[in-house]
Amino acid sequence: MTPKESHMHLSRIVTAVLSLAIVLATLCCCRAASAGEAVTVDWDIVKRAVDVKAYGVNGPNMFDPNAANNATYLSGLSAITQQRGFIRLHGWGMVERSDSNNQYWLNADGTWNADKIRSALAGAAGAGLIPSIMINIPSGPGGGNDYQDVDRFVRAAASLVQIVNVDNHFGVKYWELPNEREAGFQSPGLTAAQAATLISACSRAMKAKDPSIKVGGPATAWINVDYIANVVAGCLGDIDFVSCHTYGGDGSASDSAIYDSAQAVQGAVASLRSRLSAISGGKYLPIYVDEHNLAWQGTGRIHTNKEAVYDAIVLSGVITGGGDASMYWHDAGSSMGLMDDAFRPYYTSNTFTMFNTWFQGSQVRSSSSNAAAVIAYATRSDTANAVCIVNRSAAQQTVNVVFNGFTPTTVDRYQVSSAGFSGPTAIAWSSIVGSGLTVADNSVTFLIARPPPSATLPVITAQPANVTVAVGQTASFGVSATGTPAPGYQWQRNGTDIAGATATTLTTAATTTADQGATFRCVVGNSAGSVTSAAATLTVTSISGGALAINCGGGAVGAFIADAYVSGGTTTTNWNGAVDVSAVTSPAPATVYQSERYGASFTYAIPGLAVGASYTARLHFSEDWHTASGQRLQDVAINGTRVLSNFDIFASAGTMHKAVIRQFTATADSAGRIVIAFTGVPTSVDDSAKIDGIEIVANVWTNRDIGSPALAGSVTSVDDTITVTGSGADIWNASDGFQFVAQPLTGDGTIVARVVSMQNTNAWAKAGVMIRAGTAAGAVHAFCCVTPGNGVAFQRRTLADAGSSHTAGSLSSAPRWVKLVRQGALLSGYESADGTTWRLVGTTTISMANPVQIGLAVTSHDNGRLCTAVFDHVLVTPSGNG
Numbered sequence: 001m002t003p004k005e006s007h008m009h010l011s012r013i014v015t016a017v018l019s020l021a022i023v024l025a026t027l028c029c030c031r032a033a034s035a036g037e038a039v040t041v042d043w044d045i046v047k048r049a050v051d052v053k054a055y056g057v058n059g060p061n062m063f064d065p066n067a068a069n070n071a072t073y074l075s076g077l078s079a080i081t082q083q084r085g086f087i088r089l090h091g092w093g094m095v096e097r098s099d100s101n102n103q104y105w106l107n108a109d110g111t112w113n114a115d116k117i118r119s120a121l122a123g124a125a126g127a128g129l130i131p132s133i134m135i136n137i138p139s140g141p142g143g144g145n146d147y148q149d150v151d152r153f154v155r156a157a158a159s160l161v162q163i164v165n166v167d168n169h170f171g172v173k174y175w176e177l178p179n180e181r182e183a184g185f186q187s188p189g190l191t192a193a194q195a196a197t198l199i200s201a202c203s204r205a206m207k208a209k210d211p212s213i214k215v216g217g218p219a220t221a222w223i224n225v226d227y228i229a230n231v232v233a234g235c236l237g238d239i240d241f242v243s244c245h246t247y248g249g250d251g252s253a254s255d256s257a258i259y260d261s262a263q264a265v266q267g268a269v270a271s272l273r274s275r276l277s278a279i280s281g282g283k284y285l286p287i288y289v290d291e292h293n294l295a296w297q298g299t300g301r302i303h304t305n306k307e308a309v310y311d312a313i314v315l316s317g318v319i320t321g322g323g324d325a326s327m328y329w330h331d332a333g334s335s336m337g338l339m340d341d342a343f344r345p346y347y348t349s350n351t352f353t354m355f356n357t358w359f360q361g362s363q364v365r366s367s368s369s370n371a372a373a374v375i376a377y378a379t380r381s382d383t384a385n386a387v388c389i390v391n392r393s394a395a396q397q398t399v400n401v402v403f404n405g406f407t408p409t410t411v412d413r414y415q416v417s418s419a420g421f422s423g424p425t426a427i428a429w430s431s432i433v434g435s436g437l438t439v440a441d442n443s444v445t446f447l448i449a450r451p452p453p454s455a456t457l458p459v460i461t462a463q464p465a466n467v468t469v470a471v472g473q474t475a476s477f478g479v480s481a482t483g484t485p486a487p488g489y490q491w492q493r494n495g496t497d498i499a500g501a502t503a504t505t506l507t508t509a510a511t512t513t514a515d516q517g518a519t520f521r522c523v524v525g526n527s528a529g530s531v532t533s534a535a536a537t538l539t540v541t542s543i544s545g546g547a548l549a550i551n552c553g554g555g556a557v558g559a560f561i562a563d564a565y566v567s568g569g570t571t572t573t574n575w576n577g578a579v580d581v582s583a584v585t586s587p588a589p590a591t592v593y594q595s596e597r598y599g600a601s602f603t604y605a606i607p608g609l610a611v612g613a614s615y616t617a618r619l620h621f622s623e624d625w626h627t628a629s630g631q632r633l634q635d636v637a638i639n640g641t642r643v644l645s646n647f648d649i650f651a652s653a654g655t656m657h658k659a660v661i662r663q664f665t666a667t668a669d670s671a672g673r674i675v676i677a678f679t680g681v682p683t684s685v686d687d688s689a690k691i692d693g694i695e696i697v698a699n700v701w702t703n704r705d706i707g708s709p710a711l712a713g714s715v716t717s718v719d720d721t722i723t724v725t726g727s728g729a730d731i732w733n734a735s736d737g738f739q740f741v742a743q744p745l746t747g748d749g750t751i752v753a754r755v756v757s758m759q760n761t762n763a764w765a766k767a768g769v770m771i772r773a774g775t776a777a778g779a780v781h782a783f784c785c786v787t788p789g790n791g792v793a794f795q796r797r798t799l800a801d802a803g804s805s806h807t808a809g810s811l812s813s814a815p816r817w818v819k820l821v822r823q824g825a826l827l828s829g830y831e832s833a834d835g836t837t838w839r840l841v842g843t844t845t846i847s848m849a850n851p852v853q854i855g856l857a858v859t860s861h862d863n864g865r866l867c868t869a870v871f872d873h874v875l876v877t878p879s880g881n882g
Helices: 008-028 071-081 114-126 150-167 192-209 225-235 255-279 305-320 347-358 429-435 590-594 649-653
Strands: 038-049 055-058 087-089 133-136 174-176 214-220 241-247 287-293 325-328 362-368 374-380 385-391 397-404 410-417 420-428 437-439 443-449 456-462 467-470 476-478 480-484 488-493 505-507 519-526 529-532 536-541 547-551 570-573 595-599 601-606 614-621 634-638 641-647 660-667 674-680 689-691 693-698 702-706 714-718 721-726 738-745 749-758 766-772 781-786 792-797 805-808 816-823 826-832 838-845 852-859 867-878
Touching: 038 374, 038 385, 055 071, 055 287, 055 347, 071 114, 071 347, 114 150, 133 287, 150 192, 174 241, 192 214, 192 225, 214 225, 214 287, 225 241, 225 255, 241 255, 255 287, 255 305, 287 305, 305 325, 305 347, 305 374, 305 385, 305 410, 305 443, 347 385, 347 410, 347 420, 347 443, 385 397, 385 437, 397 429, 410 429, 420 429, 437 443, 456 519, 456 529, 480 519, 547 601, 590 595, 595 601, 601 689, 601 693, 614 649, 614 674, 614 689, 634 660, 634 689, 641 660, 649 660, 674 689, 714 738, 721 738, 721 852, 738 766, 738 867, 749 766, 749 781, 749 852, 766 816, 766 867, 781 816, 781 826, 792 826, 792 838, 805 838, 816 852, 852 867
Parallel strands: 038 397, 055 087, 055 325, 087 133, 133 174, 174 214, 214 241, 241 287, 287 325, 467 536
Antiparallel strands: 038 362, 362 374, 374 385, 385 443, 397 437, 410 420, 410 443, 456 480, 476 505, 488 519, 519 529, 519 536, 547 693, 570 595, 595 689, 601 674, 614 660, 614 693, 634 641, 634 674, 702 738, 714 721, 721 867, 738 852, 749 816, 749 867, 766 781, 766 852, 781 792, 792 805, 816 826, 826 838
16 A cells, blocks of 8 residues: 555545535534434345455555464454455565565565565465455566556566466466556556556466466556546456555544545446446456555544444445445554454454355345435345444434345344444344334444245246347347246346346347347346246347447447448558547547548448438547648548538647547438548648548437427527527426427436527526426426526426426536436536536436436527527437436
8 A cells, every 4th residue: 555644635635525525514414313214125126246255355464474374364364354355465565675574575686586475375375365365566576666667567467477376376366556556646657548558568468377367457546437447448458357446534534524435435436337338348347446444544543433334334335336346454453454463353343254244145225214324235145134234423323124025033233333343133123123223323233134044946937029129229128037035137148148237127228230130138046046038139120210330440349330331441450559538528439549441532321321311420530640730631521511621630639549529410311321421632741531430320309399488499400500499488496488409318328518609588598408307397307507697507306396406507608518417316417618627517316217308408588589599519328228
């Protein structure tokens, strides 16, 4: 672990964040914790499988052979991890000379001390802990800034695998590099591109020694979503898991602020999972938060019940957020360890023992009526049904616990509180139902119940059926089954598990031609065993109703099909490194920008469209050959009309390897085609045109007046510009009046638009983006808008035919970018000056049945006048999570 106290700039950042959390807690939760909070567990609703290594610990003492072969130390680690949870070997002494300290692993010449390594790992092997070991290589063998020497790092990493797994047959599977070396935290640090290069090179060299290992990283100092995503984009083919750290601060913040930081981990991990899903092309990358603690230095709350509260929130939050494991910093030491200097476990270590003993199998749905006071987490397995109830408040609570789908006779209660660790205490379930469960202040309570004794093999009662859809549409498959206990579900595509597809129904992302003929089946299982359903076939028809994406010059990747529908030109790949997509909305996968079709002239004739229908053509460019402006100029025509003249990719992006997207409205011709012609300008240095990717997206917009505007609204569009005219009294209170230009959306998604201009019919006239549950005047909705006189606003109606709520943004008027994001029931509104850097305006929670309506809304706030608003850069992006 890098000594966090030496990085005061980070300390100030965290302190500021925690101070803000304290203010928010004061504003939003300004009451003492009270009796009567409720926890509900739905045992039949499985959220996801729990990795058997999910609840881990760092083991820096294992670098010292005297400790690593100490029976008390090994016994303590075995109890804490139950020989399941990860044990991460990390310590900066690892890359220092062993003749200066018994814990270090290097010889004087910078090579590895094989005898020291063998001795350090022998104890873990004898104790059966090797399957849990993850070895972190924080730097190369030169110390200092040696992590920037890629070649030296690669040689050292491969050599260590040779010693550990090839020469000594220890079979350590998990390897991680580097450690907290990211730019912005470490100086000099690694940029995301440099980290990706390092991980790729090391992974290949290490797997050349032992192909069975898993290699991951970059072990960032915090859950830095953008940095990690950019690293993964640059080394996707060589990285097997991602890792990061989280700490509650320097220990000076209040209990509430530190607990808030722990609860924020769930959302940060969820954001990282979402980004990884978007860029991974279907590859599942486990997320390991492999260092956590309530502080990055010793503090009075460590080794107390308050540390246990923090740990339980993080352990459960990482899994709930979509992560796969979290690891405590660290194993032993009077300052921060789970054991003291003599390897005697502190009572707080029982938190990890309980999680590793009981919280395995599958996470089920659990909820709390007030997560600011009580947090719930539950799992079920063949061994037990287990519930963790965290009381993060400073008051004793009486919690009303409700079990759906399972009724025990008795439960065993364990508790970590200021009184220490207690349990098991057998409690009649009827008493909990009747009187509630009493939990101490700042405590972690565990309820362990045995599942019903008998189990029956699942029986499939309804098989998945074949489905036919048009390209761009989603496809849904369903299965029904019975069994005791209630079975879990795992869908497969072409015989391979689909990550996260564990419900009775499966809805695909928007289909492409690459999905034609894919088969889908479901493995249904419980403790009695599993059965596999029949396979259903997906048939994908023409693209007339949906979308088509082409990887120009390359093969299929993500939703992009291999290069097709083209005449003329040549294909090539000139660049295998990272591509900067920061300046565009909804970029293609990085590999799309790494291949190209180029030539003096070439044409894509895209067939299968609806004659006369309107589509959006999105053209993806990135200059990967020329190093200055003016070298390559090209013209682009769509259906014979020139849309780009003397287009210079480098000048538009400002640099090489940076994505540029241009989009245009096009109408399918009488043959149901859109023809896109690329021509190099003969007078330029390079008279070759080029293109990296093409998307054709059906424009399915409809417009209507909502409520009873006195004057009828309208919409017109030319290329990328949409002009909306609307009347109406307002979008506010229990009933709205406005013009709505929308399309249906199933599941999660995003809409982005720039409000170029709007008439000032009233200071509260509004123009912006909306997600709405239907077209009734009083429908629930979220709305992020620009006004002529009152700036930007995030407004919403969370109950049908009820009042509205308002959160003010900046005082900016048009032109202004606005964005709405739907993630389940969570809706978030953003604003931006440039469409690149976004500021959150507000969030709300609204449950809306699919499909919802997503689009552009304009009201004049004066029912006798029409307000005209002009939008451009309008883009709806489904996330495929419906």
